[in-house]
Amino acid sequence: MARPSPLDVYALLDKSNCGDCGYDTCMAFATDLLERKIRLEDCTHLMQDKKQQKNLRKLKEITTPPQKPVRIGVGERQVIIGGEEVLMRHQLTYYNPTGIFVEVADDQEDLIDVVKYLTDLKIERMGEALTLDGIALRCVSQNGDSYKDAAKKVVQNTDLPVMLCCLEPEFLIGAAEEIKDKNPALYAATKDTWEKVGTFAVQNNLPIVATSSDLDELMGLSATLQKLGSDKIILDAGTFFGPGNLSITYDNIIQLRIAGIDKENVNAGLPIMGVPAAYWTQTENIKDDNDIWRHKYQEIIMGSIMESIDTSLIVVHTGQKKEDIWALLALMTLRQSIFSDPRVYPAVDPGVYEIGEPGPNAPIFVTSNYRLTKIPVEIDVKGADLDAYLLVVDSEGIGIESAVAGGQFSAGAIAEATKEFKVFDKVDHRILIIPGMAARLSGALEDEADAYVLVGPRDSSGIGSYIKKKWKPEEYMKEYAER
Numbered sequence: 044m045a046r047p048s049p050l051d052v053y054a055l056l057d058k059s060n061c062g063d064c065g066y067d068t069c070m071a072f073a074t075d076l077l078e079r080k081i082r083l084e085d086c087t088h089l090m091q092d093k094k095q096q097k098n099l100r101k102l103k104e105i106t107t108p109p110q111k112p113v114r115i116g117v118g119e120r121q122v123i124i125g126g127e128e129v130l131m132r133h134q135l136t137y138y139n140p141t142g143i144f145v146e147v148a149d150d151q152e153d154l155i156d157v158v159k160y161l162t163d164l165k166i167e168r169m170g171e172a173l174t175l176d177g178i179a180l181r182c183v184s185q186n187g188d189s190y191k192d193a194a195k196k197v198v199q200n201t202d203l204p205v206m207l208c209c210l211e212p213e214f215l216i217g218a219a220e221e222i223k224d225k226n227p228a229l230y231a232a233t234k235d236t237w238e239k240v241g242t243f244a245v246q247n248n249l250p251i252v253a254t255s256s257d258l259d260e261l262m263g264l265s266a267t268l269q270k271l272g273s274d275k276i277i278l279d280a281g282t283f284f285g286p287g288n289l290s291i292t293y294d295n296i297i298q299l300r301i302a303g304i305d306k307e308n309v310n311a312g313l314p315i316m317g318v319p320a321a322y323w324t325q326t327e328n329i330k331d332d333n334d335i336w337r338h339k340y341q342e343i344i345m346g347s348i349m350e351s352i353d354t355s356l357i358v359v360h361t362g363q364k365k366e367d368i369w370a371l372l373a374l375m376t377l378r379q380s381i382f383s384d385p386r387v388y389p390a391v392d393p394g395v396y397e398i399g400e401p402g403p404n405a406p407i408f409v410t411s412n413y414r415l416t417k418i419p420v421e422i423d424v425k426g427a428d429l430d431a432y433l434l435v436v437d438s439e440g441i442g443i444e445s446a447v448a449g450g451q452f453s454a455g456a457i458a459e460a461t462k463e464f465k466v467f468d469k470v471d472h473r474i475l476i477i478p479g480m481a482a483r484l485s486g487a488l489e490d491e492a493d494a495y496v497l498v499g500p501r502d503s504s505g506i507g508s509y510i511k512k513k514w515k516p517e518e519y520m521k522e523y524a525e526r
């Protein structure tokens with residue numbers, strides 16, 4: 044089905060522009076609905092007016108993406124997986140980043156400590172807080188009571204969504220019964236257990252994972268669970284390591300995505316998960332620490348591959364321990380890059396930013412308003428323990444090198460920014476430090492901004508040592524006065 048336009052959505056709305064949803068017009072509501080910033084339920088007319096029921100049904104139909112979204116967990120940290128409309132990010136955008144779940148075992152002694160650590164884990168990168176999305180609780184004890192207890196302990200110590208992973212249906216249902224108000228995902232329904240696990244999931248409106256390494260069987264399971272009444276199904280076609288198996292794992296995910304998103308096959312149009320953690324059950328040759336490290340890398344490489352093909356959710360084992368932070372950092376960083384919106388230029392607002400407590404002699408660094416330039420420069424200035432001003436020039440969100448070539452980061456634009464943001468009113472000098480990549484602007488900038496211009500390092504990581512060696516404002520101002 045072709046993507047609906049805002050006009051298609053508008054045609055089915057009340058068109059009264061009543062403003063109950065917080066928007067001035069129904070058209071504005073329609074536009075943001077398609078961007079998934081709001082939900083249909085936010086239109087009071089659609090929800091309360093019985094005459095609108097037909098339109099509500101039609102709107103649900105046209106705004107449901109070919110790959111249905113599934114929510115796991117409750118509250119602020121609930122995660123939405125799947126729900127994508129395109130195979131390739133550049134065709135539109137991806138809406139829901141790969142959910143990263145870390146596996147813990149119900150019988151591990153440090154279970155609570157690990158759960159708390161994973162819950163609190165937060166890494167700042169490029170102005171965003173990177174966090175995990177869930178805990179996958181494996182039933183290793185093979186004891187129903189122990190598994191149930193562990194599930195209760197986990198939800199008492201985390202607000203992260205939980206996936207219960209147990210192939211013994213009685214144990215799985217027993218634990219799920221205890222924590223069902225937290226909307227856990229149930230892993231898994233197989234060809235042998237679908238009826239028991241599926242019925243419980245439907246009765247309690249819980250997400251459920253259908254698993255089979257045979258794609259035909261997986262599609263059959265999906266169809267059967269849907270017939271049973273489930274509309275929160277996640278697909279798992281298995282994760283396999285070793286020669287030849289990587290391509291099988293990769294192909295299965297790609298085939299499911301094509302069938303679901305491109306061909307609109309309703310049995311495949313569901314979130315897809317992968318389990319890089321399965322590596323540890325498929326390897327026997329662990330002789331020493333070197334083997335362990337090698338295996339950890341293999342697992343995280345698989346996780347990265349899965350993220351790169353928009354797998355909706357992954358479960359990893361490595362990352363439970365603080366020493367393995369590198370693994371989660373790699374996955375979260377890659378995810379941040381893959382799931383940035385290609386339609387939005389990563390720009391920040393132009394202006395003067397204060398770093399630390401800059402006084403009248405503080406240096407003024409000039410940079411572009413490309414987010415991935417401004418933020419690293421800011422981090423490097425802070426890291427060098429400097430008090431400074433950062434003059435961020437509107438370069439249309441383009442990085443320094445390209446913006447200098449394209450004319451967006453020019454002597455004129457910088458001079459204009461000094462006036463607009465009155466940066467020289469904040470200091471007792473007229474010195475600007477421009478990036479090394481913009482060195483060729485220095486002469487023209489001195490004239491246009493009536494300033495003394497210093498050319499800084501090409502890479503902002505050199506700012507600390509640069510300032511130590513070069514920052515002599517009185518000397519420069521003497522030279523400026525003698526001109």
Ligand code: SF4
Pocket residue numbers: 056057058059060061062063064065066067068069072085086087088089
């Ligand atoms: S609540 Fe509904 S009818 Fe009212 S402005 Fe919003 S979209 Fe339009």
